[in-house]
Amino acid sequence: MxxxxxxxxxxxxxSSAGSSGGAPPLGNGGSGGSTVVETGPLATGMAIGEVSINQGVKVKLYSAEEGDLADLNAPIVQGRDALLRVFFAPKADWQPHRVAVRVTLQNGGGEPTVLEIQGVPSGPSNDEDITTSANFDIPGTRLDGTLAVRVEMLDVEAGEGDTAGTTWPAEGERLFNEQSGxxxxxxxxxxxxxxxxxxxxxxxxxxxxxxxxxxxxxxxxxxxxxxxxxxxxxxxxxxxxxxxxxxxxxxxxxxxxxxxxxxxxxxxxxxxxxxxxxxxxxxxxxxxxxxxxxxxxxxxxxxxxxxxxxxxxxxxxxxxxxxxxxxxxxxxxxxxxxxxxxxxxxxxxxxxxxxxxxxxxxxxxxxxxxxxxxxxxxxxxxxxxxxxx
Structure with missing residues (x-):
């Protein structure tokens, strides 16, 4: 009742007002394949702080503190659109320069789709400001129960520092394991x-x-x-x-x-x-x-x-x-x-x-x-x- x-x-x-919005300054990866410009090696001085997917509620897939998360707090639903957020975590030796966040999506044995966003991160990403992360729209048609993802941070301009923590997963890709709606x-x-x-x-x-x-x-x-x-x-x-x-x-x-x-x-x-x-x-x-x-x-x-x-x-x-x-x-x-x-x-x-x-x-x-x-x-x-x- x-x-x-x-x-x-x-x-x-x-009660209907949102907390934050707008297009992130690094751009949005969209839902289809993007034209990938040539980038350098793995990003220097920067790491992946977190990867999450949001179909209405945030589901954390990875964080630098916790690692790969297998026990998810909510289901990932087949056929439902999603927002993938990749968080930046600058290291102590970070020197601002242009980097790319590259997301590779692959369904089953199909051809991979590569999405990429480039920019100069101004600092660490946070939950409340969507403009601080690299954001990728994933259409529900891709979430068919077979979708796998790989995230990389790459240097576009030469930088200095180590490259640890710039790929997720460290090897291969991660299945979303979507549940049928x-x-x-x-x-x-x-x-x-x-x-x-x-x-x-x-x-x-x-x-x-x-x-x-x-x-x-x-x-x-x-x-x-x-x-x-x-x-x-x-x-x-x-x-x-x-x-x-x-x-x-x-x-x-x-x-x-x-x-x-x-x-x-x-x-x-x-x-x-x-x-x-x-x-x-x-x-x-x-x-x-x-x-x-x-x-x-x-x-x-x-x-x-x-x-x-x-x-x-x-x-x-x-x-x-x-x-x-x-x-x-x-x-x-x-x-x-x-x-x-x-x-x-x-x-x-x-x-x-x-x-x-x-x-x-x-x-x-x-x-x-x-x-x-x-x-x-x-x-x-x-x-x-x-x-x-």
């Missing part, structure tokens, strides 16, 4: 015509609204695509009150519709607009959504949720409630998320933080773990954590 306090109803629309995520929206008490309200399901729903799921769910459909309108004449009365009855109706659908992998979401606005419905606090959390992962009938169809809370509620339909419980953030019997005891990050740096693949901005909390909690500024992803 998702609830809002009166204050949250006023503030929730302020099982095709497009299938979501069916059920528009609810609400007529209780003499009103007549329906959700806005314009093309722009549907695009927004699709994009928000693409941004934060570990999926490669969204197959979004709209079902027949359901007329509902029973009260659905802000205090929770009537919500279960409406959810049961959506569950019955989902149960009659022979396609087990379609998630149903009923959108209801029981008042003119969020402000009028949630003035004293309100329930914003409801889902049964199934104990059986194969029970398709409980892949069903309902939520408010007010534009300022709608998509966040859909992400949260559909998370429950995937059998996720609450992250420990916000007054309701902190009830002991509602918190996921395995959630690893304090105060519901996303834990690692997030990245919006669509608007190309970062999400700070110091500022953003997991959308399965009840705080205002949300993203997906590496645990939920």
């Amino acid at each position: 998702r609830r809002f306090l009166p204050l949250l109803a006023l503030l929730i629309s302020c 099982n095709g497009a995520f299938q979501l069916k929206v059920i528009p609810i015509r609400y007529t209780a008490g003499g009103v007549d309200y329906e959700p806005d399901l314009s093309e722009d609204t549907l695009k927004g729903i699709r994009y928000d799921f693409l941004r934060q769910y570990p999926i490669s695509a969204v197959d979004l459909s709209v079902g027949d309108t359901l007329t509902w004449a029973q009260q659905v009150n802000a205090n929770g009365n009537g919500w279960q009855q409406l959810l049961n109706k959506i569950v019955s519709l989902r149960d009659s659908d022979p396609s087990p992998n379609v998630y149903y979401f009923g959108l209801v607009k029981p008042a003119a606005s969020t402000a009028s419905y949630c003035a004293g606090g309100c329930v914003a959504g409801l889902t049964y959390i199934s104990k059986d992962s194969l029970d398709a009938s409980l892949r069903s949720s309902i939520g408010l169809a007010f534009g300022d809370v709608q998509n966040g509620t859909m992400l949260h409630e559909t998370g429950h339909a995937h059998r996720r419980t609450h992250a420990p953030c916000g007054p309701y998320g902190q009830l002991p019997d509602q918190i996921d005891p395995k959630f690893p990050h304090p105060k519901g933080s996303i834990g690692v740096w997030g990245y919006d693949l669509l608007d190309r901005t970062l999400r700070s773990p110091a500022e953003y909390t997991d959308f399965m909690g009840y705080c205002e500024q949300t993203w997906v954590s590496d645990y939920t992803f």
Whole structure:
């Protein structure tokens, strides 16, 4: 269940700003083969500080301190676009000069693709400033379960110093070991015509609204695509009150519709607009959504949720409630998320933080773990954590 306090109803629309963005000064490696100019030997005075891949949450693959990381904090998803970041780690003898970061990608036994970025690093890279690293876009079509990568730092201009730590892996290449996303995520929206008490309200399901729903799921769910459909309108004449009365009855109706659908992998979401606005419905606090959390992962009938169809809370509620339909419980953030019997005891990050740096693949901005909390909690500024992803 998702609830809002009166204050949250006023503030929730302020939670979409990114932390950082823009094109890095060293350029972006793009997604195809690049023209590689002749470079010199391995870079001098500079090392690879870190290599990470981000499809929504940062997954560290290598760091100079920890070495090669095999036990990853989140899956790498087949078919989903990704950002590969290579961090610079200047050594004590670093003298600024032009270097190249070269990334070689190879699928199975196919021909390798070489991507390259050149520039003069101004200092060490860091998470919060995307312009400090060498960044490479990897299209989802390359992440087919066979993709391997190799990273090298090379001198373009002559430099001085040792060349240790300028290749990853030290020998050969590293497989990404992508996990199957099982095709497009299938979501069916059920528009609810609400007529209780003499009103007549329906959700806005314009093309722009549907695009927004699709994009928000693409941004934060570990999926490669969204197959979004709209079902027949359901007329509902029973009260659905802000205090929770009537919500279960409406959810049961959506569950019955989902149960009659022979396609087990379609998630149903009923959108209801029981008042003119969020402000009028949630003035004293309100329930914003409801889902049964199934104990059986194969029970398709409980892949069903309902939520408010007010534009300022709608998509966040859909992400949260559909998370429950995937059998996720609450992250420990916000007054309701902190009830002991509602918190996921395995959630690893304090105060519901996303834990690692997030990245919006669509608007190309970062999400700070110091500022953003997991959308399965009840705080205002949300993203997906590496645990939920």
